[in-house]
Amino acid sequence: MTTHPQPVTISVAAAEFGRDMxxxxxxxxxxxxxxxxxxSQLLVLPEACLGGYLPSLGGGDETEESRQRRLKALPPALELDGPEIRRVIDMAGDTVITFGFCEKDGDTRYNAAVTVDGSGILxxxxxxxxxxxxxxxxxxGDSYSAFDTPIGRMGMQICYDKGFPEAARELALDGAEIVASISAWPTARTATVENMEEDRWKQRFDIYDRARALENQIIWVAANQAGTFGSLRFVCSAKIxxxxxxxxxGTGVEPGLATATVDVAALIGAARGGGMYNLRDRRPSVYRTITKEPIHA
Known part of the structure; x- marks a missing residue:
């Protein structure tokens, strides 16, 4: 584990990004x-910063017409080593920046995240x-891995990933001290409410963020889209x-930037030395079905 010896100032955004690059x-x-x-030495931006997210999400109730409309309205696909990512690298300087985009790899598209500073891709x-x-x-994608940065060892997740405890645990066990969880997380599609604070998907978003940080005893930095895009209305709620x-x-349900100065080593050391040793006290030999295909799902 590579721990930054000094406190780190982190900013995280709830901000609106669309197709206009x-x-x-x-x-x-x-x-x-x-x-x-x-x-701030670290800035975490939302999922799909460069080119925006999908205009809608499908499901079992999706009509063929809406499905085709969604497939024709995809964001631009960008190569990881292309000029669009390089442009952010050139902006970054000494700041570490995490952001989302649609990655092109040959004929394949991925919903992707990248962490950079002025030296390149981290x-x-x-x-x-x-x-x-x-x-x-x-x-x-098919893997989770932590990586070293000038502000400590980090990991990344995107949106729905936060609903899976195993994903965050993979990063924590790989030494991640700071996890950037970037999202385009909308309000509920049914049983909608006017007050976003009462929205059930917003409340799930907050619960997942706090649970993933607590159970792994790490710093969790959650960015989200703001405003609306297509049929989606985003819950903001960026937080550290x-x-x-x-x-x-945190930003609450408004767009903005939330900032905190964090002594990563001290906070993690206190959490992991305070009677709850969530990583040390695991018993992997007991968790026999974790990596098997679901039987009762």
Whole structure:
């Protein structure tokens, strides 16, 4: 585990990104400037920053017409080593930035995340868990791995991944101290409410963030899209969660930037030395069905 010896200032965004790439770069630049003004060394941006997300999510109730409309309205596919990613690298300087995009690899598309600074790409990730017909638009990734950065060892997840405890545990066991969980997480599609604070999908989003941080005793940084795109209305709710499950900073249901200065080593050390040793006290030999195909799902 590579621990940054000094406190780290982290900013995380709830911000709106659509198909207009130039507007996306302008939004990134504005958030980067604000994060620098706050002294941040890490800026975490939402899923699908470059080119936006899908205009809708399907499911068993989706009509063929809406499915075809969604498949014709995909975001631009960008190569990991292409000029679009390089443009963010050139903006980054000494700041570590995590952001999402649609990755092109040959004829295949992935919902992807990348962490960069001015030196280049520090880590990349392809979304593993796909909700509500997202598999019709993207192929799935097949691995989780942590990576070293100037501000400590990090891992990445995208949106629906946070609903799977095994995914965050994989990163924690690989030494991740900070996990950037980037999302385009919308409100519920049914039983909708006017007050977003009462939305059940918003509440799930918050529960997952706090649970993943607490059970792995890590710093959890959750970015999300804001505003609306297509039929989706996003819950904002960007936050930084400490290893005890406490929210250190958050945007609530409004767009904006949340910032906290975190002594990563001290907080994680206190959490893991305070009577609950969630990683040390695991008993893998007992968890016999974790990696098997589901029987009762």
């Amino acid at each position: 130039e507007q996306g770069y302008a939004t990134i630049a504005a958030l980067l400037e604000e994060s620098r003004n706050r002294g 880590g990349s990730y392809r979304k593993v868990h796909q909700p509500l017909g997202e598999n019709l638009c993207y192929d799935a 969660v400490g290893p005890g499950g406490e929210i250190l900073a």
